[in-house]
Amino acid sequence: MTLDAAERGAAEEQLVILAGLRRVLEPLVREEVKRVPITENILDHGILGPVYKQGRQEGRHEGRQEGRQEGRQEGMLSVVRRQIQKRFGPIPGPFDERLTRLAANELEEVSLRVLDAATIDDLLS
Secondary structure, three states: OOOOHHHHHHHHHHHHHHHHOOOOOHHHHHHHHHHOOOOOOHHHOOOHHHHHHHHHHHHHHHHHHHHHHHHHHHHHHHHHHHHHHHHHOOOOHHHHHHHHOOOHHHHHHHHHHOOOOOOHHHHHO
């Protein structure tokens, strides 16, 4: 089996990652890769392939979860900013910076406080 340059590079990276688990092997693997071209795909390996595929799948799942959480936080931040601007006018910079650091559930609480707050400072107290 012959791999193109991109596939060889990917295989090299994967091999170095695996060798990194045993720190003493990493320099040896790097040197060996320079001397001998990699012609096998780690995904086809009977032992390492399934483990690597599972790790990739788990990484994708975690990435999607993080992306959804970030999207939720950004959406809540946008809504809260609009509510505050409608109720109190322009948002002062330091106050906006504090808003930006809040998690989505904290922003939800602020969005409810907008309804009853007398001043903008009451929102984060």
